[in-house]
Amino acid sequence: MSKNLGELAGRKGVNQTLFEELGIAARPAGSPSVEKMERLADEFVMGKANVYGAASFYDFLKPGNKGKKVYVCNGSSCMTAGTQSSLKEKLLNHFDANEIGEMCCLGRCHENSSFHIDGKNYSGNAIDEIISIKKDNSVVSDKYNVSLYGTAVLTAAFPGIKEYYSILAGALKKTTDELLQELKVSGLRGRGGAGFPIAIKLEGCKKEISTQKFIVCNADEGDPGAYSDRYLLEQQPHRVLLGMMIAGYISGADMGVVYIRAEYPEAITITQKAIDELHQQKLLGENILGSGFDFNFKVIGAQGAYICGEETALLSSIEGQRPEVRVRPPYPVQKGLFNKPTVVNNVETLACIPYVIKNSGQKFANIGIGKSTGTKLISLDGYFNKPGIYEVDMGTPLSVVVNELGGGFRSSIKALHIGGPLGGLVPVEKINDLAIDFESFSKNGFLLGHASVVCIPENFPIIKYLEHLFEFTAHESCGKCFPCRLGSTRGAEMLKKAQESDYKIDRKLFDDLVETLEIGSLCALGGGLPLPVKNALQYFDKELSVYFKRS
Ligand SMILES: Cc1cc2nc3c(=O)[nH]c(=O)nc-3n(C[C@H](O)[C@H](O)[C@H](O)COP(=O)(O)O)c2cc1C
Ligand code: SF4
Secondary structure, eight states: OHHHHHHHHGGGOTTSOHHHHHHHHHTTTSSOOHHHHHHHHHHTTOOHHHHHHHHTTSTTTSGGGTTOOEEEEOSHHHHHHTOHHHHHHHHTTTSOGGGEEEESOOSOTTTTOEEEETTEEEEGGGGGGHHHHHHHOOOOOOOOEEEEESOOSSSSOOOOHHHHTHHHHHHHTSOHHHHHHHHHHHTOBOSSSSOOBHHHHHHHHHHSOOSOOEEEEEEOOOSTTOOHHHHHHHHOHHHHHHHHHHHHHHHTOOEEEEEEOTTOHHHHHHHHHHHHHHHHTTOSBSSGGGSSOOBEEEEEEOOSOGGGGSHHHHHHHHTTSOOOOOOSSSOTTTSOGGGSOEEEEEHHHHHHHHHHHHHOHHHHHHSEETTEESEEEEEEOTTBSSOEEEEEETTOBHHIIIIIISOSBSSOEEEEEESSTTSEEEEGGGGGGOBSSHHHHHHTTOOOTTOEEEEEETTSOHHHHHHHHHHHHHHHOOSSSHHHHHHHHHHHHHHHHHHHSSOOEEHHHHHHHHHHHHHHOSSTTTTTTHHHHHHHHHHTHHHHHTTEEOO
16 A cells, blocks of 8 residues: 555655645644645645545644644653653743643753754743744754764764865765775764664665656654754765765766754754755756766654654655555665665765775774774763753763763763664763774673763653653654554553553563564564663662562
């Protein structure tokens, strides 16, 4: 069924998608009307149920979104900092309660407090300027440290379009096999979480025979605590765009789609502006630099759904289908967007490509350690004395990141949640055992993931944090498989009840639930939740034991 829908959705191409039409239809009231959805269903030859099913999935298209004028961030960093309820109270002096919604997460984790009004994000402190913000939607600056420890692959100063795109001119003179070989030698692995080698994906797509192929940049950066993709899109957009173009040249794709989360409105505008600059410089379109290579971009703003960061859900989202995770195989490189061969990569992965092509795969491979080559961007939250984005060589000790780059903690911290909601919960006593590389983390029972760091203060109950993770999963579950759909809600209920009454959680039942999630979930949302839960049960057993009974 969804295979046919994928074909149908592609008839109008990527420049006019049902997904975007639904977003446009939602603008006046915050949610598309039933009449409009029915008209869109007819226009796109989709079933009415399919269109309604898609629209009702997203936070920003749901009827509950109607009438919202301001949103407070409810991501993990803002939650552990406990800043948002007082922010909400202050907002109540300027808005009705039903005009205030929630967003997760605005990527201002360096401030541990944030809100969104009318397409712009503000720091929590900007509440003091709320009257002028309401009046003229003024932009309040967003300052965070950006610093380097090792090689500048991603954070080097941008030299200007002319000089930077000489990398493209050089690449287009080489064969696609030569470029692919450089990427193989580089050992570049995906930065979006799974660490899959990019060269294998590009080679897979290159081998497919098709009249149309796509490069999709996954800029959905949904992990609360992470804002490194936001940094790249807002401050280094050409690294990402050039990476996509070279990926397109290698794999035979002529269209790049940048799918950017709605919670990053500035990133959407800046990326589009960078694409416009490329058009002005005649670096896009047909026969680029006389090479015979054609390439264009399309920016798509998402509508608020964490699961759309999962690559197959993301593709369904662009197609205007309900963004449910797809069973693989077929893999996106075989049947991806509109059933055409598609390479999906994270922002940071793509942004590394120009460095590899300019400096050689070997030079990139010389940075880092073992199979974790190159550098990694780390996002530090506002519990650090020097919060910000840090680029470090892979293999850098975590203690250096925490104590030297981050300047230590500004209050007492008991654990670091590294790598997003599905990453490991690292107790502070393990900091000295870890280094920023995929293997170091997995060997120690954690996950590097996208390398965001959310601090859990000493006085923040771990049980409350676990409840937050189960609730997050329950809210974001695509609902396709029941261990995740039901298990996340049951887990959240148990953890809540144990905090609010003298109810004790049956440990065996809880362990069964966690195991079912781990082995029975289709994707790493339900399948990944057990990792931080098991870390918590192992390292915070004493704190948690009062909430459990052993049968
Ligand atoms: C629930 C879930 C959310 C995800 N969110 C993101 C995301 O926001 N950004 C991202 O790049 N990858 C995300 N991923 C991983 C993607 O599915 C995919 O592996 C990635 O885009 C591949 O790019 P990479 O190889 O460059 O990392 C997510 C995966 C899951 C299971
Ligand atoms: S694990 Fe959850 S998000 Fe993933 S496919 Fe199953 S229901 Fe969907």
